[in-house]
Amino acid sequence: MKMGKIKAWFTLITQMGPVASIGNKFEVLNRFFVLDVLNDQGLFEFISTPKTYEEILNHFSYKDISYTQELFKLLKEDKGKIILFSEDNNTYQRNPQVELPKLQELLNIRDFERIYMASKVPQKFAKVIPNRMSGKSKDFIEELGEAGPSLFDYDEALTHKLYTGLRNSSFAYIKTNKLLKKKILDIGCGSGRETAELWMKFKGNSYLVGVDPIPSFIETARELFRIILEETIQKIGKNKIFPELTEDNHPEFATMKAEELEFPDESFDAVYLQQILHWTSDPRKAIHEIGRVLKPGGLFFGCQGTLPLRTPYMDIMIRAHEKVNGFFGLDDFKKWLSEAGFINFKRTTPAGIFKTIKK
Numbered sequence: 110m111k112m113g114k115i116k117a118w119f120t121l122i123t124q125m126g127p128v129a130s131i132g133n134k135f136e137v138l139n140r141f142f143v144l145d146v147l148n149d150q151g152l153f154e155f156i157s158t159p160k161t162y163e164e165i166l167n168h169f170s171y172k173d174i175s176y177t178q179e180l181f182k183l184l185k186e187d188k189g190k191i192i193l194f195s196e197d198n199n200t201y202q203r204n205p206q207v208e209l210p211k212l213q214e215l216l217n218i219r220d221f222e223r224i225y226m227a228s229k230v231p232q233k234f235a236k237v238i239p240n241r242m243s244g245k246s247k248d249f250i251e252e253l254g255e256a257g258p259s260l261f262d263y264d265e266a267l268t269h270k271l272y273t274g275l276r277n278s279s280f281a282y283i284k285t286n287k288l289l290k291k292k293i294l295d296i297g298c299g300s301g302r303e304t305a306e307l308w309m310k311f312k313g314n315s316y317l318v319g320v321d322p323i324p325s326f327i328e329t330a331r332e333l334f335r336i337i338l339e340e341t342i343q344k345i346g347k348n349k350i351f352p353e354l355t356e357d358n359h360p361e362f363a364t365m366k367a368e369e370l371e372f373p374d375e376s377f378d379a380v381y382l383q384q385i386l387h388w389t390s391d392p393r394k395a396i397h398e399i400g401r402v403l404k405p406g407g408l409f410f411g412c413q414g415t416l417p418l419r420t421p422y423m424d425i426m427i428r429a430h431e432k433v434n435g436f437f438g439l440d441d442f443k444k445w446l447s448e449a450g451f452i453n454f455k456r457t458t459p460a461g462i463f464k465t466i467k468k
């Protein structure tokens with residue numbers, strides 16, 4: 110096994126734990142969030158007697174769009190048998206033999222408490238599902254842009270050890286020394302905590318630019334980067350020595366989408382992202398943009414999960430927003446990379462840690 114692969118695996122396992130088991134637990138919580146929202150809507154009460162799909166749509170003013178069809182398919186196929194579907198009558202009925210999951214019972218199970226902290230991110234998205242089925246959901250960027258202070262719960266969740274473990278594993282997969290004093294773009298940087306981790310990884314010795322489409326994240330990153338960096342060092346880099354944060358090594362931040370990068374061609378030596386492409390409206394376009402702004406020989410690296418997911422409830426929550434593509438297959442990922450001029454694509458761990466070079 111190559112050194113980068115060993116380091117990526119080692120970092121992931123030691124910092125995050127067994128990835129497959131964490132994925133499964135995340136999905137148990139995701140399933141709870143989705144069922145809870147549908148329960149609040151009164152869906153399960155309505156189908157306490159058998160109802161056709163059309164009757165359900167009419168009652169709740171849901172639209173027969175592919176999103177609604179997919180959600181009902183998910184419920185129909187749910188292994189917990191919450192819903193009984195009759196092929197003969199085409200009806201859905203709440204299974205009276207099976208109880209809905211209860212959050213407190215889930216949290217009593219070992220390890221669920223720490224995963225619950227990290228799952229504050231998807232939890233909020235489940236609430237958007239009824240709007241999406243009614244054709245009233247908003248663009249993700251607009252929705253989060255309006256979230257105000259609760260946006261920072263989301264930011265806090267992203268600093269959770271599970272996400273940091275993923276980021277550190279991506280960093281372990283590459284040769285950091287090659288990127289010292291180079292220009293690096295951090296796409297989907299959130300409020301700058303991820304950029305602070307990159308800053309630490311490159312020992313304050315690279316020129317970093319962080320972009321995210323949510324204006325309040327970028328405002329925070331601009332105003333509070335020094336504090337965010339100090340906090341991040343306290344949290345994960347306590348025993349290491351870092352240079353002073355100066356005007357020269359302070360990252361730049363800009364409000365921008367991955368699909369529309371406002372930088373000249375060939376202006377970066379490396380581009381990093383973690384779990385971003387499925388959030389974009391058009392991941393193929395985003396990859397082409399990344400290829401455009403990278404210099405020949407430049408590195409594109411990070412972490413990106415692909416279909417098939419162990420976590421269909423996670424995907425349905427993500428796609429509750431308008432203009433969010435959702436996850437895509439590995440074949441599409443490779444095809445889009447190749448179209449955009451990337452070579453030597455390598456990927457490791459079930460989390461989707463990857464690196465590739467711009468030709």
Ligand SMILES: C[S@@+](CC[C@H](N)C(=O)[O-])C[C@H]1O[C@@H](n2cnc3c(N)ncnc32)[C@H](O)[C@@H]1O
Nearest residue numbers: 267297299303321322323366367383385388389
């Ligand atoms: C799951 S978070 C990941 C944040 C960070 N990369 C991390 O791992 O902690 C998704 C991030 O993607 C950003 N995002 C959403 N749509 C985007 C787009 N079209 N282009 C770039 N970033 C986007 C969000 O604002 C958010 O900060």
